[in-house]
Amino acid sequence: MSSIFPSHYKSKQEKQLPDSPPPAKTYAELNEQSTHLLISHVEVLEMFQITSRATIYKCRQTRGFPEPITLMPLRWLRSAVEEWKDNTSRFGKRF
Numbered sequence: 001m002s003s004i005f006p007s008h009y010k011s012k013q014e015k016q017l018p019d020s021p022p023p024a025k026t027y028a029e030l031n032e033q034s035t036h037l038l039i040s041h042v043e044v045l046e047m048f049q050i051t052s053r054a055t056i057y058k059c060r061q062t063r064g065f066p067e068p069i070t071l072m073p074l075r076w077l078r079s080a081v082e083e084w085k086d087n088t089s090r091f092g093k094r095f
Helices: 027-031 041-047 051-060 079-091
Strands: 039-042 074-077
Touching: 027 051, 027 079, 039 079, 041 051, 041 074, 074 079
Parallel strands: none
Antiparallel strands: 039 074
16 A cells, blocks of 8 residues: 655645746736836835835926836836936936
8 A cells, every 4th residue: 555645635726737837926016026127116116215106206297207118017117217317316306
């Protein structure tokens, strides 16, 4: 008689085929994710040490902060944000 271990009873959900795609990310995970080309609103908030997206919107209207390239999820070109940051820091301006 062979021994049966709990690992033999894995659920179908736990067993993934080798060619199956990775599990889909939640909206919250996608909303906070940045890449080397794109920057999320979460990272923009951290970069400028602000706590509200409303501050970003106001800065777009009054100070020339770059327009986002996607709205859902909210993303900017990283290079545009960094260029804006460099240009405004030369003049001692902050958010």
